[in-house]
Amino acid sequence: MLKHSPEIFQTSLLGEKMATFCGAKGNKFLFSNENKLVTSWLPQSLMKVLTFAETTKSHTDGHSAFTRILHRDVFSPETLKKYVPVMHALAREHMARDWKPNSVVKVLPASKKYTFELASRIFLGEADAERVRKLSEPFAVAMKGLFSVPVDLPGTAYRRAIRAGEALREELMRMVGERKKERDEGKGEGEARDILSKMLMERNGDGEFLSEKEICNRVVGLLVASYDTTSYAVTSVMDHLAQFPHIYNEVFKEQMSIAESKGPGELLMWDDIEKMKYSWNVVRESLRVTPPAAGAFREAATEFTYAGFTIPKGWKTFWTVYSTHKNPDFFPEPERFDPSRFEGSGPAPYTFVPFGGGPKMCPGKEYARLELLVMIHNVVTRFKLEKTIPDEKIVYYATPTPVHGLPLRLHPHQ
Numbered sequence: 001m002l003k004h005s006p007e008i009f010q011t012s013l014l015g016e017k018m019a020t021f022c023g024a025k026g027n028k029f030l031f032s033n034e035n036k037l038v039t040s041w042l043p044q045s046l047m048k049v050l051t052f053a054e055t056t057k058s059h060t061d062g063h064s065a066f067t068r069i070l071h072r073d074v075f076s077p078e079t080l081k082k083y084v085p086v087m088h089a090l091a092r093e094h095m096a097r098d099w100k101p102n103s104v105v106k107v108l109p110a111s112k113k114y115t116f117e118l119a120s121r122i123f124l125g126e127a128d129a130e131r132v133r134k135l136s137e138p139f140a141v142a143m144k145g146l147f148s149v150p151v152d153l154p155g156t157a158y159r160r161a162i163r164a165g166e167a168l169r170e171e172l173m174r175m176v177g178e179r180k181k182e183r184d185e186g187k188g189e190g191e192a193r194d195i196l197s198k199m200l201m202e203r204n205g206d207g208e209f210l211s212e213k214e215i216c217n218r219v220v221g222l223l224v225a226s227y228d229t230t231s232y233a234v235t236s237v238m239d240h241l242a243q244f245p246h247i248y249n250e251v252f253k254e255q256m257s258i259a260e261s262k263g264p265g266e267l268l269m270w271d272d273i274e275k276m277k278y279s280w281n282v283v284r285e286s287l288r289v290t291p292p293a294a295g296a297f298r299e300a301a302t303e304f305t306y307a308g309f310t311i312p313k314g315w316k317t318f319w320t321v322y323s324t325h326k327n328p329d330f331f332p333e334p335e336r337f338d339p340s341r342f343e344g345s346g347p348a349p350y351t352f353v354p355f356g357g358g359p360k361m362c363p364g365k366e367y368a369r370l371e372l373l374v375m376i377h378n379v380v381t382r383f384k385l386e387k388t389i390p391d392e393k394i395v396y397y398a399t400p401t402p403v404h405g406l407p408l409r410l411h412p413h414q
């Protein structure tokens with residue numbers, strides 16, 4: 001930005017010519033020109049690891065059917081409310097298993113485990129530990145290779161990721177096959193118990209059912225989009241709570257007053273989440289300071305001009321979270337962690353964009369909010385947190401990652 005322009009610059013990324021948009025104006029421009037000047041695009045390496053290539057021509061139909069299901073069924077306000085106690089019950093299991101008093105927990109891997117098991121339970125209706133393991137093991141290998149150098153030779157991370165992607169899809173196809181059998185045996189929509197069944201009931205614009213491979217691609221996309229992002233967001237929040245005792249104390253007070261209003265063993269409900277206002281500001285400030293997604297790609301559907309720069313058809317574009325989140329004009333002293341920025345009317349439009357904006361804004365935003373707040377409740381009501389590596393280095397793969405996984409010592413409350 002300093003060298004070229006604070007609004008837009010050209011670079012080469014992932015082997016593509018890339019116009020990088022910066023600032024609130026750049027965000028607004030791209031978000032409001034979705035499916036007009038720009039359309040979806042993902043790197044070829046990522047598509048090769050994650051999807052069945054032969055389904056790409058049905059991509060548009062699959063995407064709109066999938067988005068419809070997400071908004072209508074999976075993330076509707078009524079459905080989201082039902083997820084809260086499920087999230088809490090699973091968080092308790094994880095606390096008992098992985099978050100032991102006076103021990104050291106590595107927050108990032110622990111959060112990944114929780115996030116994946118939760119997604120398997122909620123989206124795939126799968127709670128059986130062995131079957132979740134059959135999904136989670138190849139999934140983790142595939143995720144590691146997503147942004148590796150795309151050289152498909154024996155021994156490379158990319159080759160391992162491709163093989164793991166195949167194993168993951170094989171397991172998912174088996175699950176889709178089971179649900180298809182239910183559909184073909186005449187079970188109605190009312191009995192569609194998870195996203196796999198719902199996708200199998202959905203028809204495209206020509207009145208045809210979506211193919212099993214298309215469904216599999218979409219489900220993998222959902223798992224990928226939720227996994228690193230949410231796990232890293234949990235990690236970043238815990239890191240900030242461990243670093244700033246005055247902020248931890250405010251969160252503790254808020255969460256204890258909710259805990260004390262409940263009966264013994266009673267699970268959190270939607271109304272409890274609505275009371276977690278300060279905790280949510282802490283989450284938002286964590287998402288501002290260390291956003292899990294750095295931005296997103298698009299492709300120019302036609303030639304167009306922005307800020308005096310002409311972008312040819314076929315070029316890729318990238319909008320960037322950091323160009324507003326770390327801009328002192330929008331967030332004074334941008335490196336200072338200060339949840340009070342989100343009090344009152346909060347940040348200016350198009351400046352706080354951890355979930356993007358416009359028609360393609362993250363559909364899992366509310367789900368992520370619930371998962372994060374439920375996790376905070378479970379951790380803070382049990383433990384004080386102490387960093388065991390005070391200056392742990394953060395490296396940037398697709399998401400910012402603490403190199404040792406953020407080991408925290410858990411001190412039970414007296």
Ligand code: HEM
Pocket residue numbers: 040067221222225226227229230233291292293295296297354355356357359360361362363364365367368
């Ligand atoms: C803190 C956690 C999360 C962050 C920061 C985040 C961020 C984002 C961002 C920046 C995008 C791209 C928007 C764009 O293309 O302009 C996105 C897309 C997406 N996210 Fe999230 N996300 C999070 C959690 C989740 C969760 C939990 C789910 C699902 C359970 C999810 C599902 C998706 C999907 C399906 C898309 C693609 C939407 C499309 O192509 O239309 N995300 N997310």
